[in-house]
Amino acid sequence: MFRDSEDGHFDMSRWLLEHRGFLPVPIIITDPAVGNGGGIGLAFFHRPQAGAAPAADGSAPKMVTPDIYGGGAMRTENGSNAYGLGASLHFDEDRWRYRGGVAKTSFNLGFYTPGRLLPPEKIEYNVDGLMSFQQGFRRLGERDLFLGLAWIYMDMDIGFDVASDRDRFQPHELATRSSGLGLSLEYDTRDNPFTPSSGWLGMIEGNAYLPGIGSDTAFQSYRGHAYAYWPLGRQFVLGGRADARWANGDIPFYRLPYIDLRGIGSARYQDTRAAVLETELRWNMTQRWALVGFVGAGRTWGRRNSFSNSSSEVSKGAGVRYLIARQLGMHVGVDYAWGPEDDTFYIQVGSAWR
Template identity: 40%
Template sequence: MTAALAAVIATVFSAAQAEEKEPLSFIDSTDGQLDMSDFLLKHKGALPVPVVITEPAVGYGVGLGLLFFSGPIAEQAANSTGNERNRIPPNVTALGGLYTRNGTWAAAAAHFHTWDDDRYRYLGAVAKVDAHLDYFGLTSEPRAYTLRGDALLQQFLLRLGNSRWYGGVRYVFFDSTSSFTGGNVPDSVSKFERNQRIGAGSLILDYDSRDNIFYPGSGSLAEFEAQFARIGFGGTQNYDVYAARGFKWFPLMHALILGLRVETKFSTGDIPFYAQPYVDLRGVQKGRYQDRNAISTEVELRWDVTPRWSLLGFTGLGKAYGRLESFSQAQNVTSVGAGFRYLIARKLGVSIGIDVAHSKDQNAFYIQVGSAWR
């Protein structure tokens, strides 16, 4: 099966092979398994990521993403044995699009770049979206609405001394048009405006000790953000969001890794209803539980069955609260699931796989590139 899949991929990219001096192979010489490291690094190819969408918020759909890897770190990895973990990340360019059966579509492009041995980090993205979503408020009956717009993200981080801390700034702009089906706005939506712009500047503080940015086996990632949306930044509303998230991976024993995740957001001011924090868990509909503030936690246990294959199980808990309900009144949201990963690019530490998750009255599965936590 592995050999057949490798033959199909080699046929698809035969044009790239003809232009390269080195023969193109999708079989790793060290273990004889399917691997795209050389194609991505030496032949400057793209990692295709098929997207099968089962997100309850938008229904079933399909999409495709392409990941390109480059830069000095990628070049070093191309000539490495691949047994070591590369803590310094490669440069990554991503292109993608999706479409679902309820008419939702989106297209995006992004680029992540580092300089000076990862002392400087840049992230930029542009996107266009036409989404058909549901707003719940306090009721269990959703109200359909449409959200269209163009988005821009720019971020720059600087390493603080020789530490693993980074400080920097982020800017987000979103020019949107929203409307509820039938024109009836729910009572729980305050100060509804059909046309809105979000212009938000953020101060960012990051800590990153992960051994690999795609699928960590040890280390931590923490981020603290103070976001200020202002008319002076190009928006139509003034509001603030204070966010913190932390991921930690503990190697318990050989091939067994425990992961912990905590993420929380607090908002104040005139925040648009669609931008309010929500419970973010696999298996839970995006925006289903949404309010002024939200907290989400997950525990994940991963077993590296072989150097290539991993199995994992996870469970999560979260709640949204603040304006519609107090913390004690807000519903506890839980989810549970399992998944697998295959190490598709050994020299980069890039894996792909599927997660299947369940929460109250909802089921979903996700095609993942590396860790689900980003």
């Protein structure tokens, strides 16, 4: 069951797709924002009975991505913890898609004050509450183009290590409940969604948070991102990522966009605008083993600094991968990354870009 029929190596494709098995995902956390920690996740895979999706050019139909559902729990040394459930499902020969999850979280984080004249000061705080993300997609025609509708809900209690730090924020920045509806447009030609080797994914989305649907304040968030993959001969795959996020209105301080790169702590650099460029090269040394190298840069601006007055933060790193499920094209492995303040490692299941 755990040997591939083609090369005899360890492989979990049959276990996951034919026996409704689960993939244990070790959660090893080394994010500087929350400290070291760990946990476990279980991901169950199920191939839909309708095994083919319509092809736009009349060629052989593509395989439908398996349904995935599961849950997990984690905890870190600074007391942060989370547990939740989620799923990614496909219906009617992949004409409809669903992604969503619910989680109970408590994170101890740091908010860095503007450092235009003085060095940034770290304000320690905790957010504790419920988060829910629900999104449905409809394929438009016979193309790989999907229109999505989302509902994002967060109900968080906010506490500060130093009670007087609360006075440093405007009332709307301390809003505890946010509820928003969003629209998105997604185009996806990747050969697989786990560890792609060709094709590209492009998505634009906008979300409106309004008191009329349960939000304490009114604000908007937007994101546009694209991931592209180019095979270079038989052994190399070059990937490129562009990701921009921005927000307007009465935004809670813990919902501000931030630089999302390996090697940089979550929410370390925040403002109303954030943009990232990253590239990754994968060398498939053998059919199973691969090495990756990556480098990226990000910048935030908006309320604190203009784009021209902001500096770019750079991170880089390398990693190793093993093709654990050949039929899914799924690699697992570990990355080690260096950022401007810290260096750390990450356990990866599939692509690091999400």
